[in-house]
C-alpha cells in the first residue's frame with residue numbers, strides 16, 4: 001500500500017477512469033461467470049484439477065481459453081492463484097461447486113434467461129417510460145413461463161431463507177398452524193414450515209403451471225398430505241379464511257403501493273383474529289442506496305415490471321397502517337440479503 005500522510009488522506013482520491021471501464025465491460029464479467037458455471041469449472045477446481053492442463057481435460061475446453069478465463073476469475077475474486085495452480089475461494093467453494101448443498105449455479109437459468117436480459121436491452125427507454133418495455137405487464141403477465149423456470153431453478157437458493165423464516169414465525173413448531181403461501185412459486189417457504197411443524201397445514205397459491213413445481217417439491221419433502229393449492233391470480237381468487245399465518249415472500253415488490261394494499265386487505269380478511277402476515281423482501285434503508293444488494297433490486301423491478309419497487313420500511317409501515325394491520329416487526333435474515341416483516345392482524 002502507498003504510504004499516505006494524514007493530510008493526503010483527507011483529500012478526495014485522484015480521479016480515475018477505472019469505474020467507467022469496469023462498468024462498461026461488466027457484461028464480460030457476467031459472461032465469464034456464466035461460462036465458468038456452464039463449463040463446471042468451479043466443481044472441477046474443487047475436485048483438485050488445479051492447473052490449466054488438468055482443467056482442459058476435465059472441462060473439455062482449450063488450455064488458452066481456460067488460462068485466460070481462470071486468470072480473469074482470479075482478478076474479479078472468484079478464484080485464487082499460486083504459481084500455475086488455481087483454487088476456490090470460500091464463497092466459490094460454498095456457492096459454485098456443484099457438490100455443495102448451497103450451489104447457486106442453476107439460478108443463472110432464471111437470472112440470465114433471455115426474458116431477463118432483454119428487459120435491460122434498452123434501459124434508456126425503460127427509464128424514459130418509468131417501467132418495463134416487455135408486453136402485457138412483463139413478468140406479471142398471467143402464467144408467464146419465466147415463473148415455472150424460477151420455481152424449478154431457484155428452489156435450492158430459497159431453501160435457506162425458507163428455513164430462517166420458519167424459525168422466525170414458528171419458533172416452537174408445535175402449535176396448530178394454518179398457512180396460506182401467496183405467490184408460493186417453488187413452495188419452499190410453506191414446505192419449510194411443514195417440515196419443522198407436524199401440525200402445520202399449507203395452502204400454496206400461484207399460477208397453475210407454477211403450482212405443479214410446488215406440488216412436486218411438497219411430494220419430495222414428504223409433506224404432500226398437508227399441502228393444498230389454490231390456482232389463479234392473488235388479486236382475484238378466493239383465499240378462504242381462518243389462516244394463522246399468511247406468507248407474502250418476494251411478491252409485493254412487483255406492484256405499486258395501491259396494488260400492494262389491495263393484496264394486504266385481502267390477506268387481512270383471510271386471517272384468523274390472532275393471525276399474522278409475514279413478508280420476505282429486499283428492504284432498502286430510507287436512503288434507498290443501502291444495503292447495496294437490497295437497494296439495487298429497484299432496478300430489477302424497473303426493468304421487468306410496470307410499477308414494482310423495493311419498498312422501504314416506512315413505506316411498508318404506511319401500507320400496513322392503511323390496511324388495518326398492527327404491531328409490525330422487522331427481522332434480519334443473515335446470511336441472506338432478505339429481511340422479514342411480520343405484522344399482526346390486531
Ligand SMILES: Nc1ncnc2c1ncn2[C@@H]1O[C@H](CSCC[C@H]([NH3+])C(=O)O)[C@@H](O)[C@H]1O
Nearest residue numbers: 147183184185206207210232233234249250
Ligand atoms: N397475480 C399473481 N397471482 C399469483 N401469483 C403470481 C401473480 N403474479 C406473479 N405470481 C407469482 O409470484 C411469484 C413471484 S416469485 C416468489 C416465489 C416465492 N414466494 C419466493 O419467495 O421465492 C411467482 O411464482 C409468480 O408465478
